[in-house]
Amino acid sequence: MKLALDTNVLVYAEGWGDAPRCQRARELLARLDPADVVLPVQVLGELHRVLTGKARRSAAQARSAVLSWSDAYACADTTLATMLAAQDLVADHQLSTWDAVVLAAAAGAHCRVLLSEDLQPGFTWGGVTVLNPFTEPSPPLLAPYLAPLPTEPPGG
Template sequence: MAVEAFLDTNVLIYAAAGGDDESRRRAAFACIAAANFGTSGQVLAEFYTNVTRKPAVPLTADEALAWIERLSEFPVVPVTHDLVRTAVGLSIRHKVSSWDAAVIGAAEEIGAKTLFTEDLNDGQTYGSVRVVNPFKIH
C-alpha cells in the first residue's frame, strides 16, 4: 500500500473549493495530479466538515461526498487504536497537535515519504516523512 505522498485536509479543500485563490487551487491540483497519493479517514472527515462550512461558496453534502468517493479510490488509512497510540507518541516527541501527529502517523503507515500540508513546517522531517507546503512560494 506504499504511496509517494500523503495529502492533508487543506490540500483537498483548496482543490475542491479553492474559491478566488487560483494559485492555491492550481497547487492543490498539482499535488493530486503529480503523485501516487493516499490519505486517511481523519483527513476525509475533516475535509467534509470544512468544505461544507468554511469556503465562501461551500460544497453541498452531495458534492463533498462525491469528492470523498473519488479520493477513496486511492489508499485511505483508517483511524484505529494503533494509529491513535502512534499519534500520541508523535505528538509528545515532535511537540505537535494530536491531529497533526495522526496525519504524520498515517503518512508513515502508508509509506509516504512526502506529506503535502500547510499545517506543519515546510521542509521539516518527522521520522520518515518530509513536509512540503505546496502553497509556499520558494
C-alpha cells in the same frame, strides 16, 4: 515512493481558497502518479467538515467529493497504532492531535512525504518529511513525484 496529502491540498483542489493555491493544488495533483498517493482517512473527514462548513456545500455534495477522492487514491485508516503514535507526536513535538494523526497515518502507510501547508516544512518523523507544496520554488524533495504534464501536440 509514496506521499500523503493533507486536507488543505484537497480543499484547494476542490476550489475553495485563493485562486493561486487552487490552481497549484490542481496542477500538482495532475502531475502525481495516483499509485504513489495516500490519503489518511482523517483528511477525508476534515475535507467533509471544511466543505460543509466554510465552503457551505451540502452534506451530499461533500460526501460525493469524499467518495471521489477515496476512489482516486489509496486510503490509510486511523488504527489504534496510528492513534497511539499520534499521541507520541503530541507529547513529544506539541503537534495538534489531528495533525499528528495525519502524520502518523502517513508513516504507517510507509510514505516518504506529507504534503501540507499546516505543518512545519522539513519536519521529519517516522521516515515522513513534511513539505509545503505551495511554496515557490517547489521543495527539491518533491521533484521525484512530479511527472511532466502532458503536452499538446503542435497544432492540437
